[in-house]
Amino acid sequence: MPAVQETVDRVRQIDVDQYKYGFVTDVESEKAPIGLSEDTVRYISAKKNEPAWMLEWRLEAFKRWLTMREPTWARVDYPKIDYQNAYYYSAPKKKPELSSLDEVDPQILETYKKLGIPLREQEMLAGVVRKDADGNVLAERRVAVDAVFDSVSVATTFKEELKRAGVIFMPMSEAIQQHPELVRKYLGSVVPTTDNFFATLNSAVFSDGSFVYVPPGVRCPMELSTYFRINEANTGQFERTLIIADKGAYVSYLEGCTAPMRDENQLHAAVVELVTHDDAEIKYSTVQNWYPGDADGKGGIFNFVTKRGDCRGKNSKISWTQVETGSAITWKYPSCILRGDGSRGEFYSIAISNGMQQVDSGTKMIHLGKNTTSRIISKGISAGKSNNTYRGLVTAHRKATGARNFTNCDSLLIGDQCGAHTVPYIEAKNSSAVFEHEASTSKISEDMLFYCRSRGMSAEEATALVVNGFVKDVLQQLPMEFAVEAQNLISISLEGSVG
Amino acid sequence: MLLEIKNLHVEVADKKILNGLNLTIEKGQVAAIMGPNGSGKSTFSYVLAGKDAYNITEGDILLDGESILELAPDERAAKGIFLAFQYPVEVPGVATMTFLRTALNAQRKLRGEGEYSTPDFIKLVRETSAKLGVSQEHLRRAVNVGFSGGEKKRNEILQMAILQPRLAILDETDSGLDIDALKIVSEGVNRLRSPERSMIVITHYQRLLNYIVPDVVHVMSKGRVVKSGGKELALELEAKGYAQYTDEAA
Numbered sequence: 001m002p003a004v005q006e007t008v009d010r011v012r013q014i015d016v017d018q019y020k021y022g023f024v025t026d027v028e029s030e031k032a033p034i035g036l037s038e039d040t041v042r043y044i045s046a047k048k049n050e051p052a053w054m055l056e057w058r059l060e061a062f063k064r065w066l067t068m069r070e071p072t073w074a075r076v077d078y079p080k081i082d083y084q085n086a087y088y089y090s091a092p093k094k095k096p097e098l099s100s101l102d103e104v105d106p107q108i109l110e111t112y113k114k115l116g117i118p119l120r121e122q123e124m125l126a127g128v129v130r131k132d133a134d135g136n137v138l139a140e141r142r143v144a145v146d147a148v149f150d151s152v153s154v155a156t157t158f159k160e161e162l163k164r165a166g167v168i169f170m171p172m173s174e175a176i177q178q179h180p181e182l183v184r185k186y187l188g189s190v191v192p193t194t195d196n197f198f199a200t201l202n203s204a205v206f207s208d209g210s211f212v213y214v215p216p217g218v219r220c221p222m223e224l225s226t227y228f229r230i231n232e233a234n235t236g237q238f239e240r241t242l243i244i245a246d247k248g249a250y251v252s253y254l255e256g257c258t259a260p261m262r263d264e265n266q267l268h269a270a271v272v273e274l275v276t277h278d279d280a281e282i283k284y285s286t287v288q289n290w291y292p293g294d295a296d297g298k299g300g301i302f303n304f305v306t307k308r309g310d311c312r313g314k315n316s317k318i319s320w321t322q323v324e325t326g327s328a329i330t331w332k333y334p335s336c337i338l339r340g341d342g343s344r345g346e347f348y349s350i351a352i353s354n355g356m357q358q359v360d361s362g363t364k365m366i367h368l369g370k371n372t373t374s375r376i377i378s379k380g381i382s383a384g385k386s387n388n389t390y391r392g393l394v395t396a397h398r399k400a401t402g403a404r405n406f407t408n409c410d411s412l413l414i415g416d417q418c419g420a421h422t423v424p425y426i427e428a429k430n431s432s433a434v435f436e437h438e439a440s441t442s443k444i445s446e447d448m449l450f451y452c453r454s455r456g457m458s459a460e461e462a463t464a465l466v467v468n469g470f471v472k473d474v475l476q477q478l479p480m481e482f483a484v485e486a487q488n489l490i491s492i493s494l495e496g497s498v499g
Numbered sequence: 500m501l502l503e504i505k506n507l508h509v510e511v512a513d514k515k516i517l518n519g520l521n522l523t524i525e526k527g528q529v530a531a532i533m534g535p536n537g538s539g540k541s542t543f544s545y546v547l548a549g550k551d552a553y554n555i556t557e558g559d560i561l562l563d564g565e566s567i568l569e570l571a572p573d574e575r576a577a578k579g580i581f582l583a584f585q586y587p588v589e590v591p592g593v594a595t596m597t598f599l600r601t602a603l604n605a606q607r608k609l610r611g612e613g614e615y616s617t618p619d620f621i622k623l624v625r626e627t628s629a630k631l632g633v634s635q636e637h638l639r640r641a642v643n644v645g646f647s648g649g650e651k652k653r654n655e656i657l658q659m660a661i662l663q664p665r666l667a668i669l670d671e672t673d674s675g676l677d678i679d680a681l682k683i684v685s686e687g688v689n690r691l692r693s694p695e696r697s698m699i700v701i702t703h704y705q706r707l708l709n710y711i712v713p714d715v716v717h718v719m720s721k722g723r724v725v726k727s728g729g730k731e732l733a734l735e736l737e738a739k740g741y742a743q744y745t746d747e748a749a
């Protein structure tokens with residue numbers, strides 16, 4: 001398969017400690033005054049021309065937030081965040097109305113080009129011919145992209161075609177204007193404004209993000225994807241994503257994220273809410289590659305994210321797939337509330353930590369309905385001096401008869417200065433629930449590496465191959481286009497961990 | 500002369516395993532190595548391939564007259580050394596096809612040769628695997644994972660046939676093969692015999708040497724070569740056992 005070769009080529013091109021996406025784009029921006037107060041919340045809401053109900057919602061969240069404390073239970077250690085010494089809104093200066101991509105600041109388009117994200121529709125249409133290992137041309141698939149630069153969405157592609165299918169895919173700020181009834185109905189219905197410290201903060205100051213609504217019976221004709229980019233220094237990113245699949249609908253959505261290299265830490269506190277009605281399915285994939293900080297642990301993104309899906313309808317399904325390679329600190333537990341009878345939740349995760357990175361991630365599967373099933377496959381890879389914790393909760397409530405869960409949690413250690421930890425919480429409140437849990441921790445095997453090297457592979461090539469094999473079950477869950485990208489990322493983030 | 504082992508002393512975990520091993524392999528030669536369990540045959544093959552953890556306290560290994568002791572395993576592979584493992588290693592999640600391709604291109608790159616194109620590579624693998632009776636299904640499966648003993652050995656020979664080494668070391672490739680497989684694999688090995696390619700065939704059984712007829716037979720005991728002879732030496736060993744040589748070595 002050429003992908004492995006590509007992976008290896010990419011590794012070669014990069015020096016140790018070189019975060020490829022670490023450049024800064026020079027664009028003029030408009031920022032809220034530094035610090036966080038009721039005025040900041042009002043400023044953001046006004047900038048976005050929001051209706052009164054939205055402002056009220058934010059202000060309530062803000063009041064609540066003032067009474068909350070930062071959580072300390074995760075296995076992560078970081079200096080105290082000074083919430084008053086950051087900016088909460090930054091937007092590239094632009095013309096008031098954009099009618100086409102041509103009006104987007106060329107510098108920003110250039111940024112996305114550098115990131116390898118094709119925004120222009122013609123490029124998207126042209127597609128790239130990919131072949132599988134047997135040389136067959138793979139069907140070209142198109143992807144609609146929403147690009148969020150600092151706090152605002154700069155471009156969304158394929159709007160027209162999606163509209164014809166009845167799919168709404170637009171920046172959250174536009175959805176608030178154009179579909180207030182949908183937003184009001186669903187926003188905060190999965191992650192309430194009172195949920196947790198970071199989610200509440202997000203509710204007060206969220207800037208933009210993506211909104212997706214797929215009407216009953218519609219299978220979204222293409223992959224949807226959002227690329228988040230933090231550019232501005234000292235600015236937090238608080239995006240808010242809301243995806244609703246109505247009865248019998250299906251959508252696959254992917255988010256990608258990158259940020260410049262900076263010496264100071266930056267806060268990213270996003271909230272993602274998913275809702276599936278009867279027989280609907282949402283597949284949500286993340287390739288997270290925020291700047292992880294340098295080899296000594298200086299700089300990097302603090303990634304505190306609340307992601308939750310609500311299988312509200314019968315026989316509905318939500319599947320989370322994540323490839324986590326970036327961030328100095330990752331705190332995230334994409335979860336499923338299995339409310340509808342017969343609903344299903346899945347969580348597939350690859351979490352890689354290197355250098356001084358700290359990852360505390362996992363999932364929650366909350367079985368409320370009858371005959372609900374869930375599946376968790378987590379692959380943690382720790383290298384350097386990093387720490388990687390899987391934290392997972394599986395519960396079955398009294399009425400969730402016939403609930404089933406299968407959990408498999410594997411950790412791979414590269415070197416002997418890193419740590420892997422598994423913290424499973426399991427609660428079954430009825431006797432018919434069947435929960436299976438498998439876990440393993442292994443060191444990358446010298447015999448395996450020698451076997452590969454005796455066939456001509458360098459230490460790096462051998463490690464990349466072995467690790468790609470270790471995570472294969474999860475990689476297979478990603479849409480084809482992104483599996484290759486993820487494979488590349490995996491090798492890049494393990495750069496410098498061998499030899 | 501392709502390979503020259505001079506007075507090789509090797510320790511592992513403070514235990515002396517090779518004790519002044521001397522051996523030369525000519526270009527194009529097929530040499531059989533026989534010897535009792537624990538005499539150091541596999542250790543010797545690992546040391547040739549460059550495995551870590553072996554401490555070479557004395558002696559040298561020369562390939563084309565140059566020492567390879569400082570070379571990493573992948574550099575040795577690129578120079579044409581190939582080891583068919585006595586116990587092939589499983590690589591979970593990595594399709595055999597992917598493994599072969601990564602290995603071949605890695606070697607070629609180290610040698611400054613161009614990569615195989617996808618169609619050329621696929622053609623090469625299809626043809627080679629068909630001759631060795633390795634199915635397409637096996638090529639899609641993860642390397643050695645869930646393979647039977649014989650299938651693993653066959654997979655080693657497939658790798659050898661794809662990588663086309665100059666010096667192949669076959670460590671007990673015959674053990675675990677059924678009668679038909681032994682024939683197929685031997686034929687595969689014989690096809691690769693050429694004046695440009697040398698082979699070291701480690702085995703316990705004279706039977707293999709009926710198929711792969713060696714130019715020379717060496718007997719190893721307690722970490723050194725204690726006797727060398729023609730192919731009839733293998734027959735003699737089969738009849739009389741190792742006693743006389745192991746006594747001499749003591």
Ligand SMILES: Nc1ncnc2c1ncn2[C@@H]1O[C@H](COP(=O)(O)OP(=O)(O)OP(=O)(O)O)[C@@H](O)[C@H]1O
Pocket residue numbers: 511512514516534535536537538539540541542543585
């Ligand atoms: N890593 C190790 N630690 C300790 N002893 C070892 C190690 N590797 C090999 N040995 C010992 O070295 C000796 C030689 O082993 P080796 O595997 O080379 O023998 P062999 O000739 O290949 O045997 P067989 O015919 O059974 O395959 C044995 O006594 C073995 O136990």
Ligand SMILES: [Mg+2]
Pocket residue numbers: 540541542585670671
């Ligand atoms: Mg042996």
